[in-house]
Amino acid sequence: MRYAVMDTIIEPSGRLEVLSKLEVGQLLNNNSTGGLYHIFRSCSLAVLNCDGDIDDGRELLERYKDFEIHVRQVERGIKLELINAPASAFVDGQMIKGIHEHLFSVLRDIVFVHDEINNNRNIDLGSSRGITNAVFYILRNARVLDLIREPRLVVCWGGHAISRNEYDYSKEVGYQMGLRSLDVCTGCGPGAMKGPMKGATIGHAKQRVTDGLYLGITEPGIIAAESPNPIVNNLTIFPDIEKRLEAFVRAGHGVVVFAGGVGTAEEILYLLGLLLHPDNSDIPFPLVFTGPESARAYFAQIDAFIGATLGVEAQQKYQIIIDDPALVAQAMREGVVQVREHRKHVGDAYYFNWSLTIDHAFQQPFAPTHANVRNLALHKNQLPWQLAANMRRVFSALVAGNVKDEGIRAIEQYGDFEIHGEASIMQPVDALLTAFVAQGRMKMTAESYRSCYKIV
Numbered sequence: 139m140r141y142a143v144m145d146t147i148i149e150p151s152g153r154l155e156v157l158s159k160l161e162v163g164q165l166l167n168n169n170s171t172g173g174l175y176h177i178f179r180s181c182s183l184a185v186l187n188c189d190g191d192i193d194d195g196r197e198l199l200e201r202y203k204d205f206e207i208h209v210r211q212v213e214r215g216i217k218l219e220l221i222n223a224p225a226s227a228f229v230d231g232q233m234i235k236g237i238h239e240h241l242f243s244v245l246r247d248i249v250f251v252h253d254e255i256n257n258n259r260n261i262d263l264g265s266s267r268g269i270t271n272a273v274f275y276i277l278r279n280a281r282v283l284d285l286i287r288e289p290r291l292v293v294c295w296g297g298h299a300i301s302r303n304e305y306d307y308s309k310e311v312g313y314q315m316g317l318r319s320l321d322v323c324t325g326c327g328p329g330a331m332k333g334p335m336k337g338a339t340i341g342h343a344k345q346r347v348t349d350g351l352y353l354g355i356t357e358p359g360i361i362a363a364e365s366p367n368p369i370v371n372n373l374t375i376f377p378d379i380e381k382r383l384e385a386f387v388r389a390g391h392g393v394v395v396f397a398g399g400v401g402t403a404e405e406i407l408y409l410l411g412l413l414l415h416p417d418n419s420d421i422p423f424p425l426v427f428t429g430p431e432s433a434r435a436y437f438a439q440i441d442a443f444i445g446a447t448l449g450v451e452a453q454q455k456y457q458i459i460i461d462d463p464a465l466v467a468q469a470m471r472e473g474v475v476q477v478r479e480h481r482k483h484v485g486d487a488y489y490f491n492w493s494l495t496i497d498h499a500f501q502q503p504f505a506p507t508h509a510n511v512r513n514l515a516l517h518k519n520q521l522p523w524q525l526a527a528n529m530r531r532v533f534s535a536l537v538a539g540n541v542k543d544e545g546i547r548a549i550e551q552y553g554d555f556e557i558h559g560e561a562s563i564m565q566p567v568d569a570l571l572t573a574f575v576a577q578g579r580m581k582m583t584a585e586s587y588r589s590c591y592k593i594v
Contacts, residue, residue: 142224142225142226143202143204143205143222143223143224143225144220144222144223144224144225144227144228144231145219145220145221145222145223146219146220146223146228146233147210147217147218147219147220148217148218148220148233148238148241149215149217149218150215150216150217150242151235151238151239151242174248174249174252177248177358178207178244178245178248179205179206179207180199180358180361180362180543181244181248181358181361181375182207182220182241182244183198183199183202183205183207183224183362184198184361184362184365184366185227185237185240185241185244185361185365185366185373186205186220186223186224186226186227186237186241187202187224187226187227187362187365188226188227188234188237188365188366188367188368198362199362199543202222202223202224204221204222205220205221205222205223205224206219206220206221206222207219207220207221207223208221209245218241218242218245234368235368236367236368236369236370236371237368239371239373240366240368240370240373243280243372243373243374243375244373244375246279246280247276247279247280247374247375247376248375250276250279251276251375251376251377254275254279255272255275255276255377256377261275265498266496266497266498266501269380269381269384269498269501270384270388270492270496270501272381273376273381273384273385273388274388274490276374276376276381276385277374277385277388277389277490280372280374281372282353282372282374282389282489283389283489283490285349285351285353285372286351286389286488286489286490287488287489288478288488289391289474289477289478289481289488290319290320290321290391290474291320291321291322291323291351291353291389291390291391292315292320292321292322292323292334292390292391292392292393292394292470292474293323293324293386293387293390293392293393293394294308294311294312294322294323294324294330294331294334294393294394294395294396295324295325295330295386295393295394295395295396295398295402295405295406296308296329296330296331296395296396296397296398296402297329297330297396297397297398297399297401297402297579298327298328298329298330298331298363298364298398298401299329299399299578299579300329300330300396300397300398300579301432303430303432304329304330304396304397304429304430304432304433305329305330305332305333306333306430307333307396307428307429307430307433307461307463308329308330308333308334308337308396309333309334309336309337310337310463311333311334311337311394311396311428311463311466311467312333312334312335312336312337312338312341313337313338313340313341313463314337314341314463314464314466314467315334315337315338315341315466315467315470315471316337316338316339316340316341316342316344316345316347316350317341317344317345317467318341318467318468318470318471319342319345319347320338320467320470320471320474321338321350321351321352321353322334322335322338322351322352322353323351323352323353323354323355323386323389323390324353324354324355325354325355325356325360325364325401326354326355326356326364326366326367326370326373327356327363327364327365327366327367328364328365328367329398330396330397330398330402331354331364331367332367332369333396334394334396335352335367335369335370336369338350338352339352339369350371351371351372352369352370352371352372353370353371353372353374353389354366354367354370354372354373354374355374355376355382355385355386355389356373356374356375356376356382357375357376357377357378357379357381357382358375358377359378359379359538359542359543359544359545360379360401360537360542361375362542362543363540363542378503379404379503379504379534379537380500380501380502380503380504381501383405383408383500384496384500384501386405387409387412387423387491387494387496388490388491388492388494389489389490389491390491391424391473391474391477391478392423392424392425392426392470392473392474392477393409393423393424393425393426394426394428394466394470395425395426395427395428395456396428396429396433397429397433397436397437397579398579399540399574399579400533400536400537400540400571400574401533401537403440403533403570403574404530404533404534404537406440406444407526407527407529407530407533408500408526408530409423409425410444410448410452410455410456410526411500411522411523411524411526411527411530412494412495412496412500412523413425413452413455414448414451414452414455414521414522414523414526415495415497415523417495418494418495421480421491421493421494422473422476422477422480423473423477423494424469424470424472424473424474424476424477425455425456425457426456426457426458426459426466426469426470427440427441427456427457427458427459428458428459428460428462428463428466429460429461430460430461431460431461433460434460434461436573436577437458437460439569439570439573440570441453441458442566443566443567443569443570446562446563446565446566447525447529447562447563447566447567448522448525448526449522451522452522452526457469481493497523497527499524499527500527500530504531504534504535506531506534506535506538506539506545506548506555507548508548508552508553508555508556510531510535511531511532511535511555511556511557512555512556512557512558514528514531514532514557514558514559515528516528516529516532516557516558516559516560516563516564516567517559517560517563518560518562518563525563529563529567532557532567535555535591536555536571536590536591539554539555539590539591540590545590549590554589554590554591554592555590555591555592556591556592556594557591557592557593557594558594564593567593568593571591575589
């Protein structure tokens with residue numbers, strides 16, 4: 139089947155206007171499947187496929203296998219030439235402005251990470267401090283930190299494959315937060331990532347908030363499955379999932395969690411692991427789980443899973459609010475005020491949570507290979523925050539096996555991931571994953587889901 143495509147040439151609009159000849163040369167090297175060009179092409183294609191009907195990285199690349207994007211250096215800067223781009227990115231022959239901006243954000247971040255992070259001898263990516271500094275530099279280069287003048291950025295996590303009822307609820311929560319002048323940050327994709335932003339735009343408009351921030355944070359491995367929605371007015375791409383997660387909690391001032399699947403579970407475990415660390419016991423960080431009445435059983439199961447694996451202390455780190463968007467927004471507003479007062483008291487920045495301790499176990503990039511998954515320490519003979527770090531890696535691997543190009547290919551080549559661990563942990567994990575499958579939370583098209591794990 140052929141899909142409608144278009145060719146075009148576009149100029150930058152304030153995102154990245156000049157490149158060196160060396161940088162252009164790196165981006166023109168498309169002779170191999172690796173390198174900058176490969177990453178740039180796949181991320182650009184994901185941006186152009188916004189509101190698409192697939193959440194499979196490999197399928198997207200195969201559907202538009204003739205797509206090309208080239209950087210052209212001209213006298214006054216650069217231009218991008220697109221060949222066989224998805225026609226859905228255009229209206230009456232003109233590229234949608236939000237998508238146009240996102241393409242140059244992709245270019246900006248990929249070049250910056252390659253030159254100033256990965257190949258910078260002054261940044262030690264093997265140390266916790268070095269990784270945190272790298273996250274800071276990426277956010278600063280994207281001008282995110284310039285836009286966070288007061289604590290008001292609420293991170294919203296949730297699934298891309300949710301029901302219409304859950305989507306409408308997330309939009310109402312965003313609306314209520316917008317009425318309270320709160321900004322929104324999400325993983326920038328569809329579903330529970332798009333809904334809060336869409337609602338917040340209306341709330342901001344009614345309150346005449348003209349500088350609202352709709353921050354999208356993603357990474358190359360997931361962007362094809364969760365194509366950025368054009369409401370995002372600042373798209374920032376991190377090199378891996380761990381730095382992406384750190385960016386959420388360093389830049390954000392609170393988190394709202396909607397119903398979701400394995401990716402949402404990974405995010406929950408990441409944040410709870412941080413909040414369980416003794417160094418963070420006195421740092422306020424509001425965390426609310428919420429959904430419509432139909433999601434009550436879902437969050438009861440999430441709560442039970444957390445209690446069975448991480449204990450009562452972890453359950454005390456969040457509150458569950460069902461079917462009350464206004465109350466969620468009020469809780470976030472009150473929580474953000476506490477964050478502001480704490481930051482003032484300790485002298486921490488409003489725009490970046492330097493005080494939060496993030497152990498190296500949460501920062502080390504986890505390669506979701508079969509051997510690495512099989513060897514994870516999934517037992518209770520360790521501190522709760524350490525167990526959270528290891529369980530987070532399980533769900534990270536399942537995200538890869540579900541929607542990421544390299545993960546899907548690894549499952550096809552080597553079979554399902556084998557998850558080993560104590561029965562007291564494996565039984566709640568199995569029950570949660572089984573519920574995700576039954577509720578259709580693994581894929582946008584439930585019938586296309588194929589399990590990629592087995593519990594041993």
